[in-house]
Amino acid sequence: MDQNADTVPDIDPHARALACVSGDRLNVRCLGGSVNAGRISAIAVDRDGAEHRLMEDPATEAATVYLNNLTGRLSDKTRSRMARSKIKIDRSFVLDPSVLYRSIRVVFLDEASTKVPWATRDAELDFLLPNSVAEYRDHISFDRRRHKDPATVRFSARQVLADHENKLDHVDPEVLGYIVNSFVIYIYKSIELRSTGDLVVPSAMLQLVFGAISRMDPGKTGVRSDKDHLFISVNTCLWHFYIHNSEPLKAENCLEIILDTYRNSSRFVITHGYNYCLSILVCGLIRLARKVDAPGRNALETVVEIFRRSVAQDTRNVTWFAEMADSHRAALSAIRVLEIIKQRKELTGSLLAEAAKPGIRVKGDDFQRLVEKVIEYFVGLGPGDGSLVKSTDAPRVEAK
Numbered sequence: 001m002d003q004n005a006d007t008v009p010d011i012d013p014h015a016r017a018l019a020c021v022s023g024d025r026l027n028v029r030c031l032g033g034s035v036n037a038g039r040i041s042a043i044a045v046d047r048d049g050a051e052h053r054l055m056e057d058p059a060t061e062a063a064t065v066y067l068n069n070l071t072g073r074l075s076d077k078t079r080s081r082m083a084r085s086k087i088k089i090d091r092s093f094v095l096d097p098s099v100l101y102r103s104i105r106v107v108f109l110d111e112a113s114t115k116v117p118w119a120t121r122d123a124e125l126d127f128l129l130p131n132s133v134a135e136y137r138d139h140i141s142f143d144r145r146r147h148k149d150p151a152t153v154r155f156s157a158r159q160v161l162a163d164h165e166n167k168l169d170h171v172d173p174e175v176l177g178y179i180v181n182s183f184v185i186y187i188y189k190s191i192e193l194r195s196t197g198d199l200v201v202p203s204a205m206l207q208l209v210f211g212a213i214s215r216m217d218p219g220k221t222g223v224r225s226d227k228d229h230l231f232i233s234v235n236t237c238l239w240h241f242y243i244h245n246s247e248p249l250k251a252e253n254c255l256e257i258i259l260d261t262y263r264n265s266s267r268f269v270i271t272h273g274y275n276y277c278l279s280i281l282v283c284g285l286i287r288l289a290r291k292v293d294a295p296g297r298n299a300l301e302t303v304v305e306i307f308r309r310s311v312a313q314d315t316r317n318v319t320w321f322a323e324m325a326d327s328h329r330a331a332l333s334a335i336r337v338l339e340i341i342k343q344r345k346e347l348t349g350s351l352l353a354e355a356a357k358p359g360i361r362v363k364g365d366d367f368q369r370l371v372e373k374v375i376e377y378f379v380g381l382g383p384g385d386g387s388l389v390k391s392t393d394a395p396r397v398e399a400k
Contacts, residue, residue, distance in 0.1 A: 018123035031085035154189035177224035273310030307331035
């Protein structure tokens, strides 16, 4: 421990900390054998480098719940190491919603504000607001490198979006794809945390994301450089969110946009196939639920076509190769429904909902029940109620 920790009373040189963010609260756990509970604080550094000593919230019950959940997500080795600590001290601190936090550190309240080292990289807050491609890749873009708490990841992604609002003209072009990726992470984490409400996806946020895509160079490959891939990815996360938020027509709108994007694009690379196959499967099933039969069959045939195009493209990328298994399941589901149609069997709502499972990126029974409700909604709606024409609820930005 630095700053002569061994000479300061009650400071444990072996103390370690972990932390997570929930809404406007920072939750901190300090582990050690001789930690003085009254000497723990937290210091935040904002995006401009200014330091803020955070105000403590005396209520710690909720913090303990969040920190227990975080601990449960850590590796067995880390949990075993932390379990040896004789003292566990939980604290809650208030965050200012108007401030963008670059990093937060836990400190002992000695003269030098001695930093408490993090117990594990999985639960540190050194890079809450990335500002370079390397930091995005190391702390937010890849699931295996992120903070283990989904609310903290969502907080970090939301900060990225807030930091770049109305500032795209001055953004490094190499960062644009990571801004879009942060939006996708933000949406999926919102679903995972069951966050709902109109303010989750405000119009300014959509304008920022589609504006970032429109500024990207065409023709580049790579999931964070290819504007076509990112355009499809954004609409895919949005239709999942709109199902989650009980807005089926908005979900349908995004699905139709994805199908139109495929049909109007002269460019196809293997990374496009995953979201195309999954989304267009669900699009076709919704059309069939609406009794728009010929367009529904056509969409399902398109899923099979996309899978075949994906397989025809060679790849040595393990992740992309693995994703073809999901594309295959979507294509197989499409073929099975087409066979049922050929046999003139009835397409019930429950059958269509079951066929949609391979197209759903958000797993779990709760979300599947929402999908079932959406299918039943469209079964009741029919072809003449509501419009299959694109609305303006999801911005229509050309990815080419």
